[in-house]
Amino acid sequence: MSYSGYEIFQYSLCEGWINNLYDSDNKPYIFGTIEEAIVELQSEFDDWRSEIECGERNKSDGHDIDSFQIVSNITGVIYELNLLNGKVMISNTSTTN
Numbered sequence: 254m255s256y257s258g259y260e261i262f263q264y265s266l267c268e269g270w271i272n273n274l275y276d277s278d279n280k281p282y283i284f285g286t287i288e289e290a291i292v293e294l295q296s297e298f299d300d301w302r303s304e305i306e307c308g309e310r311n312k313s314d315g316h317d318i319d320s321f322q323i324v325s326n327i328t329g330v331i332y333e334l335n336l337l338n339g340k341v342m343i344s345n346t347s348t349t350n
Contacts, residue, residue, distance in 0.1 A: 257283065257326060257327050258283040258284050258285050258286070258325070258326065258327070259283065259284045259285075259286065259287050259289070259290040259323050259324065259325055259326070260272045260274075260281060260282070260283055260284070260290070260323070260324050260326055261273075261274060261282075261284075261290050261293065261294055261321060261322075261323055262321065262322050262323070262324055263320055263321055264319075264320045264321075264322075270322065270324075274293075283326065287323060287325070287332065287343075290323045291323070291341050291343075294321060294323070294334070294341050295340065295341045297316075298316070298318070298336065298339070298341060299339075301316055302339065318334050318335060318336040318341065319334075321334055322334060323343075328348070329348050330346050330347070330348055331346065331347050331348070332345075332346050333345040333346070333347070
């Protein structure tokens with residue numbers, strides 16, 4: 254697996270922006286394209302929404318899209334995200350430089 258690509262970061266009060274996804278070798282999961290990262294995050298939001306609708310999860314336990322971002326570990330570009338009509342979309346970009 255290549256370790257250059259796109260990572261999904263989630264904001265944590267204790268640790269700041271971190272990648273919580275790990276592969277089978279316990280290394281941070283890296284997506285080859287930004288589209289793959291968006292598909293993964295969309296799947297998570299779809300699952301959370303379904304769990305809320307079925308009563309398996311409290312609405313207050315749903316995740317806020319503002320606590321996620323996608324980062325290119327090649328270029329340093331940070332993709333801020335929006336949830337528009339239930340779909341994960343890129344809302345803004347910035348660089349870490």
